[in-house]
């Protein structure tokens with residue numbers, strides 16, 4: 001799959017822009033605030049129907065304008081598809097493929113997949129649990145439909161059970177039969193998620209090691225992922241019953257896969273505590289490239305790879321290695337942003353890669369500086 005053309009109207013700091021992409025490696029170079037990330041964000045909209053951050057759709061309309069419009073032409077084999085996204089406040093956001101509007105965005109999401117590596121992703125390294133669980137859940141749900149179904153069962157029943165526990169905190173007369181129904185569903189879906197998360201961690205470890213070793217060009221740094229769950233040692237169903245009194249006092253379920261932990265390590269030490277900024281960033285990139293590999297295998301074609309500001313904190317050697325890796329042919333079409341054009345141009349040259357460079361300035365794009 002290749003993104004061939006992109007058109008923006010009133011999107012963030014772009015009044016109007018038309019870009020055509022040739023080849024597979026594209027760089028957006030320019031100063032801070034010039035509009036590099038905004039271009040990636042427009043692509044993100046067309047792939048995932050929303051922006052990169054949690055900002056509202058309205059925030060993406062250029063100041064003073066009353067709507068935004070994005071259009072892209074994608075090439076897949078000998079087929080061409082035109083995707084558009086239109087948003088006007090107080091009206092529904094519209095996503096269409098070849099002029100045909102989707103009634104449900106879920107029908108579109110996944111058809112034009114992408115993997116984004118962005119500065120905000122560092123949260124994934126620093127987070128205690130929630131963000132990591134969400135990363136693995138989102139990825140696993142894309143790879144395995146049954147996982148998504150069981151995750152929904154688990155989350156729904158957990159919410160109901162917690163609601164019931166809170167209710168009983170204020171009044172007597174526990175409906176044990178209803179609780180038992182929730183417990184049974186939680187046990188079955190929880191065991192399923194536990195098994196799949198364990199197997200998936202085992203699958204990810206060698207991929208992360210492979211990409212990390214290539215980027216850092218050093219065999220002494222060994223990254224790892226560990227997965228731990230209360231279900232490793234406990235019988236989930238029995239434990240839910242055994243903890244009921246405590247759960248009633250606390251008003252929440254204190255055992256289960258919603259408390260699972262993924263840990264990222266480097267040479268068996270906690271990455272978030274002991275890893276340097278460059279090491280943390282390298283790990284994150286290796287993790288995202290592993291995500292890319294899993295998605296490619298599942299889909300049978302390569303997602304777009306968007307690398308926003310990824311060279312920051314990396315030394316020159318790692319930058320060149322990374323360029324060689326992503327442009328080496330296994331990663332399809334790539335979009336890279338950098339606020340330091342010379343750094344990127346030099347790295348491209350050293351890696352022997354021919355890329356298409358766009359110079360971005362105040363919401364305009366030029367092929368030559």
Ligand SMILES: Nc1ncnc2c1ncn2[C@@H]1O[C@H](COP(=O)(O)OP(=O)(O)OP(=O)(O)O)[C@@H](O)[C@H]1O
Nearest residue numbers: 012013032033034035036037038059061062063339
């Ligand atoms: N709704 C909007 N209307 C107009 N301009 C906007 C809007 N939202 C953001 N901007 C502008 O877009 C610019 C930021 O663009 P972007 O994030 O793409 O910059 P960047 O080139 O990636 O910079 P950096 O190198 O700092 O990451 C800022 O100047 C900001 O004021």
Ligand SMILES: [Mg+2]
Nearest residue numbers: 036037309337
């Ligand atoms: Mg940016």
